[in-house]
Amino acid sequence: MTDVTSDALKKLERDWRSMIFISHDFFHCWRRVLEEKFGAEETVNLVDRFWELVGEGTAESYLKRGRDTEDLEQIVDAFVRASLVMGESAKSVKDGNDVLLIHDACPWIGSYKDYGAPGQCQAGCDKWFETALKKISRDFSVRTDSCLAAGESTCTRRYSRKTYG
Template sequence: MSQAEKDLKVMWNICRDFFYKWRSVVEEEFGREKARELVKKFWEKVGEGTAELYKEHGVNPESLSEIAKAIARSSEIMGERVEIIEKGDRVIVRHTSCPWFDWAKRFGLEEEDKEGCDIWFKVTVEKMNPRAKVESTKSFAAGDDFCERIIYFK
């Protein structure tokens, strides 16, 4: 492993630690429910920003395949493992490994992690194309071996 790869892995953990430290401060100051509410809002804003970045980088909002591949690439950059499965007019995004979920388990926040991902996916995809929808079918939080979301046009 190169020094750059080692540095990147350290940076990933710094970013995840940063997020969970922020969340713990919010919970200490305002309580668990307010923290959960703000985490949802956080992921909504991140989804909006992600969609804008995808558009800026030329991801075609009319192509579910391109949207799914952009999501996969973003996820891989953050150390996640992802598979894309194209099935007719639908695209399946399957995360087979996710360090974000591993961190959520440390804090007993598995369900909140799933909610945050669901919000991020929904907002990102629908901001890319309002006709596009996301259905979550599997999750690490539910005890599945992977997280799975199906993207399709309504």
């Protein structure tokens, strides 16, 4: 790789990291406007709807690529990829028949805290992952086992095949 290419890639990565934080600022400014206009309770409902729409978009992207809707590992790996793109540290781990999505670092925790809403990130992530999974396949479920914002060492979500009968 040439120095020019290497320098260009480094700049692109710096710019992308900056854009992640800019998008957080946009989100939190939007949230503040909602609170000013509609109050705290309605803001919670509207933010929940925002993350629901994000989940629908994630699912649409997954489905447009023709990915397997019955391959739980592939689904969770797509969520890992989405998380990494957003500057989060994430991985998937097989645990028996379940697949764990584990985050050990996430910039959302700090941005929520900086904007006066510490710990509120979990509800958004829960809604995002729940909605995306439901739109991809109703044969699976997700539950949150731990949360960084609650002081735990990871955000861990457990994806499982639903049992019927």
